[in-house]
Amino acid sequence: MAHFLFSANASVDKGKRKDDYPPLLADIVRGATDSIHALNLFRELVVGHGNAPNTPGFLAFDAHVGETGCHLRAGMVNDIFSTYRHLCQSDPIAWKAVEIWLDETIENLARVATQARSTCASLSKDKVKPTQLGLNPKQETPRKILLLLGWPQPEQSFRFSSVDAKRVDAFESSASGSSSSSLQDEKGRGPYHDRAVWDVLDSAMLARFVIYAYILSKYKAFSFYNGSPNGSLQPQAADDFTHKLMEGSWKRQEPAASEEHQSALCPSLRWCLKQTSIDQLMAEGNPTTPHMVVTGNSLRGSHEQYTELVKTSLRAAGARPANSLPHADGIGSPLKTGGKKEKTSCLCAENEAHVAEFLRADHDRIALAFFAVHCAYSFPLTSGEDEVSFVENAMDAWAGAKEQMRMGVESPAAMWSASREEADSLGTGAGSMHLFRWQHAFAESRGRLGWLLQRSLEEAALMPLKAVLSEDET
16 A cells, blocks of 8 residues: 555556546555655564653554464564664664665655655646646556655665664674574675565665555455454545545545465474463563563353354344353453452452463463464465375475485474364364464553453453554554
């Protein structure tokens, strides 16, 4: 939704007919506005300004729409913010270069939004001919229109050349125990050129990820589909925000879409678990450090039973369905009761036993088992092949290429199959989720997570957590 401004490839630069100029300009206004919000929030989270627990945080970049890779994106969000937080604290000269880039990009976006709104008003309200505005009378490409609006080609990298090279080298080696360092070319420091490369120090990569993730998260809504909560894009929400931004600047008859639409498998994850509470999370005073968060559910029953519980909750329209949170009164957190918050100190023996079992459990095995039964793709395979067979074959093909088999390592497909078969007994499968079944993974600070959990608990919400944006962003 900001792909005209920050295009990932040339496919978006197809010619637009003159009748499509106004909706394209409106799309640019919305994209630029959302991009400004995204970059401002990125900076606030890095430097730590205005980061109260009830403000938008890292979850605002949870672009979980139409795929099954939330756990991967959570790691990417964590990588980006940890890297730039380190840069901000350890090398103020390099961080100043980033701030200059942010200021220039935001200034350019604001100028383009103003110019696009003015041009749209001239075309649709004042009936000015396209040629009088420098536009082709029949059709024009988005790139040409953006150039007329004064949008420069975004910088491909920060101006780190103005910084002592040794300081930058030291930063890159110290900041990345992160994943970004592993995607550099083995022959040198340059990235691969025939594939997408995760390089968080490339400003073009940073801009696309931060802005795309923010926008997709903003217009995301969770719904229950095919037996599970799913995140999907809500075009109407984007259209509504466009109308709000363009009020008084265009005449629009009908909505017009402006979008073109050391083991092979079991690394030692070393989970270290300890019990905490919402109050303890909310007391955490560092809102600038993202943490990997995994949320999930437990139920003495099957995933189908959980599905029926969620459906009942959604039908209740805000009212807590019977037995939806059977242990809520024993967790020592404030709950809404009769319009006010009250504390309760009673303990539920059943819940205490469950917590003890949860802390004793092998969460390496639970995670592997869950992902073994979790769909790897959110769409049918084009070959029509069964997904399980496809993944098993891909695993063994990868292992063969890596010569893992010759080293005596068990077949990844066999290990994956074994994990899938024990999912129910571990309490994370479709047949039994008595211990913990993953629902969503994202990055967030502890304090903000506590506030979001409290808010979700008070609303008796059973859907995944979602960032809460301010009124001027919606």
